[in-house]
Amino acid sequence: MGSSVALSPLLARPDIWRGDQLASAPLPVLPSGFAALDAALPGGGWPRGALTEILLDGSGVGEISLLLPALQTQRDSGGWTLLVAPPFPLHAPAWAGCGIDLARLVVVSPARADQALWAAEQALASGAPGAVMAWLPQADARAVRRLQVAAANSAAAAFLFRPEKARGEASAAPLRLRLTALAAGDLEVEILKRRGPPLALPLRLAPSRPFKVVCRDLPDALVAGPGAAARPQHRAIHA
Template sequence: MPSSLTLSQVLDRPDIWRGDTLARTPLTGVPTGFTELDRELPGGGWPRGGLTEILPAHRGIGELSLLLPALARLSSDELAWLVCVASPHPLHAPALRESGLDLSRLLVASAPGRDAAWVCERSLAADGVGAVVTWLPDVQTSTLRRLQLAAESSRTLLFVFRPAACASQSSPAPLRLALEAAGEQLIVRLLKRRGGTQSASLPIAIQRPLRRNHALACPVPATPAARSLSQPAIA
């Protein structure tokens, strides 16, 4: 680095960030669909090419609804593939469709155990994949680190759901969120981000696709729109 650079010029570099400010990212984030959350995220949205770790207090509180606006944007506007790996419950196709997802762009893989991480890595390396969403309750830190490196080599969003108890563990994820339910809202706490700490909780009013059915934890009706990753007939 040339010695003639002033401190202000150094701090103005996009690869330098101060601990009391949000980091500047080379890639603009994908808007979350929630303005109050976008304001707190480096890049103004979900980070492309990075691991986002989401820790709900328990399953079924609407955690997937937090991702639906961004996933809908990717599938409909960018015509990107969405890959869902190792969901603990079947996905509810009508709820996803009502949220704006193009189900013809959705791939579902029910990969057990260690195979789930392998599928995620392959998906991150594939062309045209906009987001990978996976549930890895027992994943090791070394595997998370490998997934983070794979995500950095792509422009793909990577979301990993883990139990709330994992919040006390170290993680290579540059973005970590803890979620709690509060009626029709989710309370979001930013446990980790690239930038200054954010101690206050964010109440997020989520759009529940169906009043009686959630996008997660409901049976999938017979529909050809949501296909398995193992099915070759992909439009």
């Protein structure tokens, strides 16, 4: 029909997204520091103003090493980095040696899982952090949605770490990954959810491994909920 509008000009508009295309990010992104990963992420980096969920088969498999280049980048913008309920002790000289400004690094270690969720929400609502990283193994779908809403109202890069067993659960996070430690310190990154077509194969990254620590796992009180006895365990990890 002569009066019909051609689709090609419409599909070329930047505010139109097709399901078979990798979306461009409507908000700024934080470069990951890994060219292959940036090429697979919408907008070319970790999203700001949105939640990134990273599933782990154990704390300390390399999540810090994965995010460290991005944290080093955002340092130049003067943003704060907030870590909520990390399951391992942090060695300040090692972080400083990696170029992280300790004056802008905040660690929050709540006694209970609900307090950890609240702390992460409040940090995002404050508008201060450039990056928020929260280890919340008990978080359910409702908690994930609360964090996504908080992240969407901020300009921070928000990262939530949950166990790999949560893979089958619904998640409001627009970006969802699974992280696995490989031999020789490499990491396998499987993108489970992104705005765009599925990634055919996992990515293999070779991050710098500045930390090797003996850490304390989350106390059972955080994993099993309030009232549970704290029975911390120790094991060697690569962060």
